[in-house]
Amino acid sequence: MDLILEQPGDYHFIRSVTEKGIQVGEDFFLEPFILNADQIIPDWPVTSIERINEQDLETVLELQPEVVLIGTGARQRFLHPQQMMFFYSRNIGLEVMTTDAACRTFNVLVSEFRNVAAMLIPVQSPNGNS
Numbered sequence: 040m041d042l043i044l045e046q047p048g049d050y051h052f053i054r055s056v057t058e059k060g061i062q063v064g065e066d067f068f069l070e071p072f073i074l075n076a077d078q079i080i081p082d083w084p085v086t087s088i089e090r091i092n093e094q095d096l097e098t099v100l101e102l103q104p105e106v107v108l109i110g111t112g113a114r115q116r117f118l119h120p121q122q123m124m125f126f127y128s129r130n131i132g133l134e135v136m137t138t139d140a141a142c143r144t145f146n147v148l149v150s151e152f153r154n155v156a157a158m159l160i161p162v163q164s165p166n167g168n169s
Contacts (some may be wrong), residue, residue: 116135
């Protein structure tokens with residue numbers, strides 16, 4: 040699914056989401072990654088929301104976001120309440136949704152100059168795990 044045709048500003052934006060990966064600007068990601076308006080952290084070592092731990096979540100704190108979006112793949116899954124408290128106890132908003140929804144939401148929030156970070160697990164083909 041193409042999300043945007045042209046670069047809307049001087050920040051990272053998600054151009055498309057498909058079963059093959061996620062395109063951010065001119066870069067294409069096949070594996071989970073984290074991004075905000077200014078920075079991309081490739082190779083985020085999470086392949087499934089069920090296997091996420093606090094150490095995996097700490098990586099996003101380096102970006103000092105006000106809001107974190109977690110894209111869980113093709114199906115919406117939820118964090119354990121204790122993991123949600125990881126963000127809430129730091130006064131960071133959190134939304135967990137499918138990856139394509141997280142990508143659309145990221146583009147809207149970043150275009151509004153919100154301090155948002157997205158932790159994205161790419162959508163995989165029907166034979167994949169997401």
